[in-house]
Amino acid sequence: MATIKQNIPNAHTRILGIGAYRPSEIVTNDDICQWIESSDEWIVKRTGIHTRHRAPQDVAVLDMAEHAAREALANSGLTGDQLSTIIVSTVTFPYLTPSLAANLADRLGATPAAAYDISAACAGYCYGVAQADALVRSGDSTNVLVIGVEKLSDVIDNTERSISFLLGDGAGAVVIGPSDVPGIGPSVWGSDGSKWDAIRMTHPLTDIRAVEEGRERTHAKDLVDPETGQMRPDATLWPTLRQDGQTVFRWASWEGARVAQEALDAAGLAPEDLAAFVPHQANMRIIDQMAKVLKLPESVIVARDIAEAGNTSAASIPLATHRLLAEHPELSGKPSLQIGFGAGLVYGAQVVLLP
Amino acid sequence: MASKEEILAGLAEIVNEETGLETDAVQLDKSFTEDLDIDSISMMTIVVNAEEKFDVTIPDEEVKNLKTVEDAVNFIDNAQA
Numbered sequence: 001m002a003t004i005k006q007n008i009p010n011a012h013t014r015i016l017g018i019g020a021y022r023p024s025e026i027v028t029n030d031d032i033c034q035w036i037e038s039s040d041e042w043i044v045k046r047t048g049i050h051t052r053h054r055a056p057q058d059v060a061v062l063d064m065a066e067h068a069a070r071e072a073l074a075n076s077g078l079t080g081d082q083l084s085t086i087i088v089s090t091v092t093f094p095y096l097t098p099s100l101a102a103n104l105a106d107r108l109g110a111t112p113a114a115a116y117d118i119s120a121a122c123a124g125y126c127y128g129v130a131q132a133d134a135l136v137r138s139g140d141s142t143n144v145l146v147i148g149v150e151k152l153s154d155v156i157d158n159t160e161r162s163i164s165f166l167l168g169d170g171a172g173a174v175v176i177g178p179s180d181v182p183g184i185g186p187s188v189w190g191s192d193g194s195k196w197d198a199i200r201m202t203h204p205l206t207d208i209r210a211v212e213e214g215r216e217r218t219h220a221k222d223l224v225d226p227e228t229g230q231m232r233p234d235a236t237l238w239p240t241l242r243q244d245g246q247t248v249f250r251w252a253s254w255e256g257a258r259v260a261q262e263a264l265d266a267a268g269l270a271p272e273d274l275a276a277f278v279p280h281q282a283n284m285r286i287i288d289q290m291a292k293v294l295k296l297p298e299s300v301i302v303a304r305d306i307a308e309a310g311n312t313s314a315a316s317i318p319l320a321t322h323r324l325l326a327e328h329p330e331l332s333g334k335p336s337l338q339i340g341f342g343a344g345l346v347y348g349a350q351v352v353l354l355p
Numbered sequence: 356m357a358s359k360e361e362i363l364a365g366l367a368e369i370v371n372e373e374t375g376l377e378t379d380a381v382q383l384d385k386s387f388t389e390d391l392d393i394d395s396i397s398m399m400t401i402v403v404n405a406e407e408k409f410d411v412t413i414p415d416e417e418v419k420n421l422k423t424v425e426d427a428v429n430f431i432d433n434a435q436a
Contacts (some may be wrong), residue, residue: 285396
């Protein structure tokens with residue numbers, strides 16, 4: 001019987017280069033207070049956020065991804081045609097199909113690279129790194145572009161108070177390829193669908209069609225007036241994001257820290273071996289609580305890009321890493337613990353050598 | 356198993372650690388939000404620390420019912436039983 005030939009695996013992988021894109025429009029807390037009754041002080045105290053970037057209407061998710069990708073490629077010393085795979089994590093590409101990744105591959109001159117999008121919300125970048133690491137080590141791919149990109153301003157309702165005021169737009173990208181030394185630790189990733197609606201869209205897209213066809217739309221809990229039980233008159237047909245803040249805070253801070261610890265243990269490192277900690281930039285209070293639970297020594301630089309960028313979901317870890325490297329170039333080549341967590345609920349973490 | 360007095364004293368320590376409030380300020384009739392100015396995120400931190408200290412489970416959906424310090428002491432007391 002003939003024997004199937006399998007790829008020769010690569011022993012090690014690492015991040016070769018990184019890129020980022022921050023849209024030009026800056027939304028301050030005072031701007032937010034036009035839409036909700038709040039104050040700069042209240043928002044800063046509860047979230048640590050001072051500003052967030054939001055993309056103008058004529059800047060598409062694809063444009064943001066391309067900007068970040070081009071910088072990551074240049075930073076890696078590679079060109080688009082040297083990519084074998086493109087993985088894009090996003091929940092805001094406005095087409096259910098085809099993927100953003102395939103369009104991006106064409107723009108970057110990467111055709112015929114394998115290209116696909118993944119839906120893992122704020123854990124999406126770490127999910128992408130887990131896949132890229134596995135693809136390169138297996139020998140199925142050589143250089144993999146991983147992008148986290150979000151235009152969350154398209155899916156928020158500025159007048160609601162649970163999540164919209166936290167969110168910003170942006171893109172971050174890395175190229176992952178073969179390495180002589182171990183540069184990506186084992187990924188610890190998973191999900192807890194019992195909390196599927198802790199971070200959610202108000203209602204399904206199919207409601208738009210239902211209304212068009214004269215059928216009744218979903219009696220979604222976020223759109224119902226609790227006193228009357230009737231749909232609120234201002235309920236939009238376009239679905240927007242909501243979250244149960246306390247549930248998410250508790251899960252992210254303590255379960256998230258447990259996952260981050262597992263990733264650290266899996267990499268065979270102790271907290272003092274780390275140079276940086278880059279958690280998903282969800283809320284400064286979660287970042288602080290995680291760092292406390294993990295008992296990180298003061299020598300570990302904690303990414304706090306959220307103060308300026310807000311929460312950019314899948315883009316937040318590469319954006320925050322990009323900033324850390326700009327502000328602390330000495331971190332290049334040093335180990336960083338990264339963890340993403342979000343809607344699903346899903347989580348993913350790994351230790352990486354910074355590019 | 357902790358007595359109600361011990362639960363109150365333990366809660367006061369947890370509140371002090373989270374907010375810096377004097378332990379004496381944490382009295383049974385005080386509202387967490389109105390009197391002690393504890394926001395929803397600090398409340399969750401207090402809840403998680405209380406779970407650990409008293410070896411009880413306080414579900415997320417229960418937290419909104421814990422309006423006063425007494426509510427929390429009674430919940431923890433019942434949960435221990």
